Amino acid sequence: MTEAVLPERRGGLRDRLAAWRDRTLADPRFQRWASGFPLTRPVARRRTRALFDLCAGFVYAQTLAACVELKLFPLLRNGPRSTDSLAPDLRLSPAAAERLLKAAAALELVSARRDGRWSLGPLGAAMLGNPGVEAMVRHHAMLYRDMADPVGLLRGERRETALASYWPYARADDPAALDRDQVADYSALMSASQHLVAEDVLDAFPLDGFNRLMDVGGGDGTFLRAVAARSATPDLILFDLPPVAALARESFAKAGLSDRARAVGGTIFREPLPKGADAVTLIRVLHDHDDAAARTILRAVAGALPPGGTLLVAEPMSGTPGGAPITDAYFGFYLLAMGSGHTRTPVRLREMLREAGFGAIREPRTRRPLMTRLLVSRRNDTLTDNTP
Ligand SMILES: CC(C)=CCC/C(C)=C/CC/C(C)=C/C=C/C(C)=C/C=C/C=C(C)/C=C/C=C(C)/C=C/C=C(C)/C=C/CC(C)(C)O
Numbered sequence: 069m070t071e072a073v074l075p076e077r078r079g080g081l082r083d084r085l086a087a088w089r090d091r092t093l094a095d096p097r098f099q100r101w102a103s104g105f106p107l108t109r110p111v112a113r114r115r116t117r118a119l120f121d122l123c124a125g126f127v128y129a130q131t132l133a134a135c136v137e138l139k140l141f142p143l144l145r146n147g148p149r150s151t152d153s154l155a156p157d158l159r160l161s162p163a164a165a166e167r168l169l170k171a172a173a174a175l176e177l178v179s180a181r182r183d184g185r186w187s188l189g190p191l192g193a194a195m196l197g198n199p200g201v202e203a204m205v206r207h208h209a210m211l212y213r214d215m216a217d218p219v220g221l222l223r224g225e226r227r228e229t230a231l232a233s234y235w236p237y238a239r240a241d242d243p244a245a246l247d248r249d250q251v252a253d254y255s256a257l258m259s260a261s262q263h264l265v266a267e268d269v270l271d272a273f274p275l276d277g278f279n280r281l282m283d284v285g286g287g288d289g290t291f292l293r294a295v296a297a298r299s300a301t302p303d304l305i306l307f308d309l310p311p312v313a314a315l316a317r318e319s320f321a322k323a324g325l326s327d328r329a330r331a332v333g334g335t336i337f338r339e340p341l342p343k344g345a346d347a348v349t350l351i352r353v354l355h356d357h358d359d360a361a362a363r364t365i366l367r368a369v370a371g372a373l374p375p376g377g378t379l380l381v382a383e384p385m386s387g388t389p390g391g392a393p394i395t396d397a398y399f400g401f402y403l404l405a406m407g408s409g410h411t412r413t414p415v416r417l418r419e420m421l422r423e424a425g426f427g428a429i430r431e432p433r434t435r436r437p438l439m440t441r442l443l444v445s446r447r448n449d450t451l452t453d454n455t456p
């Protein structure tokens with residue numbers, strides 16, 4: 069699970085300098101001096117603010133959760149409104165509404181206007197444009213329940229987490245035995261949050277020119293429906309657990325795609341994948357799994373593709389500039405609470421792809437790499453087991 073790191077050289081000059089720097093920065097007398105000295109004051113203020121934001125992050129997140137629960141952003145869709153006009157729609161007293169609106173304004177979710185009314189702030193407007201994020205915010209209640217005991221989570225003392233129940237395949241001995249009720253909520257969440265991902269993948273790699281595309285772990289078919297709307301690939305196959313494949317089948321029928329798209333139910337670790345596709349997509353699938361399972365998935369995909377067949381892997385990846393809080397903090401703990409998996413760097417994913425029999429690996433640039441990066445590879449002519 070951990071990536072190769074250079075052997076640590078203990079006690080060298082660099083270590084001693086780092087220890088001196090850390091002691092200095094931690095010294096309250098230095099902190100007091102640096103907060104007043106004109107050249108160091110801006111850095112000191114930035115760090116004070118950054119540390120405060122870490123202390124307060126939960127409160128900020130819950131302010132957003134209250135805005136979502138009370139449907140504040142749609143209330144401001146048609147223009148500015150006063151506290152008194154908003155309060156009844158929020159089902160809050162005017163004083164409570166004012167408190168929420170001030171908090172939301174501080175977080176740029178709404179904007180306070182000079183005349184005392186409120187309009188959407190830049191982040192509230194972004195929320196309105198991304199309904200999937202709202203669904204994410206709602207389901208965070210479970211994540212925060214699990215995160216109430218982060219140390220217990222790290223020590224593996226809390227197996228019965230809310231997220232493990234929500235994503236039952238992560239720990240199930242027999243994921244094929246899951247029923248519709250157990251997969252419906254997570255499939256709806258994935259569908260709601262899929263459009264940004266699908267747009268970015270298809271903008272970066274339009275998926276034209278293939279005869280048959282198979283989306284493995286394709287959920288309720290939202291990604292394949294986006295493909296059908298944009299590309300000329302004639303045949304679409306979705307592979308997922310049986311009750312999820314059933315949801316996809318229904319969604320294809322509703323979208324009038326039943327003649328072009330079919331859904332196959334199965335468990336990737338047990339059933340062989342359907343053959344005949346010349347391209348396969350794994351969208352937000354590998355990071356759900358620990359290395360052994362992720363390798364099995366890649367080998368199964370290699371076995372299903374013909375030589376030269378194309379594989380797309382799309383998910384958030386570690387090592388993305390500016391993305392470490394998302395991949396290494398948010399998803400790091402999220403996947404721990406869920407019960408398996410971790411985000412990987414593109415370098416690590418390339419290694420795993422090569423081991424599984426893929427080559428010609430490249431990374432088309434996506435619009436929002438913090439959320440989705442994409443690796444495109446081709447199946448080698450022959451498959452040899454290169455697993456170390
Ligand atoms: C017009 C003028 C005057 C100026 C223009 C200024 C300008 C350029 C403004 C920019 C406007 C703009 C385009 C804003 C766009 C904002 C967007 C697109 C915001 C998107 C935000 C997305 C967020 C916050 C996404 C959150 C995603 C989350 C929390 C995802 C969680 C995923 C999970 C839990 C996945 C689980 C799957 C599993 C289990 C790991 O496999």
Ligand SMILES: C[S@@+](CC[C@H](N)C(=O)[O-])C[C@H]1O[C@@H](n2cnc3c(N)ncnc32)[C@H](O)[C@@H]1O
Binds near residue numbers: 291
């Ligand atoms: C995080 S979701 C991603 C869904 C979709 N690709 C997306 O991006 O919205 C992972 C998907 O993998 C499926 N999955 C998990 N374990 C599986 C298994 N053993 N066999 C087949 N599918 C599996 C889940 O049912 C789920 O639909």
